[in-house]
Amino acid sequence: MNEELKTILLDTLKSTFGNDIVAVDAPYDFTTITVKKDKLVDIISHLYNHEKLQFQFLTDLTASHYPDDKEQLEVVYHLHSLVNNIRVRIKARLSIGTPEIATLTGVFAGANWMERETFDNLGVIFKGHPNLKRILNVDDMLIHPLRKEYPLEDQVRLDKNDTMFGR
């Protein structure tokens, strides 16, 4: 990202949300900002409305599961400023016991299906979402399959007998 815009970005975040920024990093030159989950929507709408930055496109919204960490779930938002052609990644950590975070549908209508997908696969509950139900998996699935505590392989296969294939 261009240094000038990056300075503007970090300055405005620090001055407005100083205590809510947990970490700033730039892996592979992709500015990544970890924030507290309670302030996430405020921060994203601030970047959306910022006069210079105008992060007005939500590229992606997803989550990952890190079973060894204290706060196991990490929600990830990718924002794109089409005017400046710069991108930023915003992350927030949730505990697996209460995987709740406010919905982003108020800022980006397009977050609707992405949040449903994230709920479906990882069980993140987006509070205030207008229709938070499964979108990709079968409706009667009991698990959130991308969480690491569930096996990836379907458990009904009979042809993968360990004694025969030495797995």
Added chain:
Amino acid sequence: MSTIKTAESPNGIEGPGFFATSLDAAVGLARKNSLWPLPFATSCCGIEFMATMASTYDLGRFGAERLSFSPRQADLLMVMGTISKKMGPVLRQVYEQMAEPKWVLSMGACASTGGIFDTYSVLQGIDRIIPVDVYIPGCPPRPEQVLDGILKIQELVQSESIRRRDTPEYKAMLQEYGME
């Protein structure tokens, strides 16, 4: 001399001006050579099926020229490709809409067992939800194998007694799948 091959006539009694055979044999012969397949193609195997239908391999040579895209008019359901669990009920409904007698061909590793997609979202073999008559192994099977599978289906169709679908065995089999 004409090189056109006609289907062999079934065993029967022949005389001047008449030919007598059993109804089963006559119906079997007609059904065998006029299958209307319903292609239920979802992924890469479906592409291989397209090759099977096209001029080089030409499924039309076996009397299956006319694909039926309405289950109500089809008698052979060809399931080709990965069937996700979410697609399962759709496939089942398609099967249920077909009129008896009907046959099912499962093409490829995915349709038959889930194949390489041993994962939470993929149905591990369509025979978990509908009965299957012939399985074609391969990932994907070559068009020759598909033709072979169709010939196997034709054998079944020809030799099937017209009363088979009324037998208690058949009803019990359907009941296993929760159909009446």
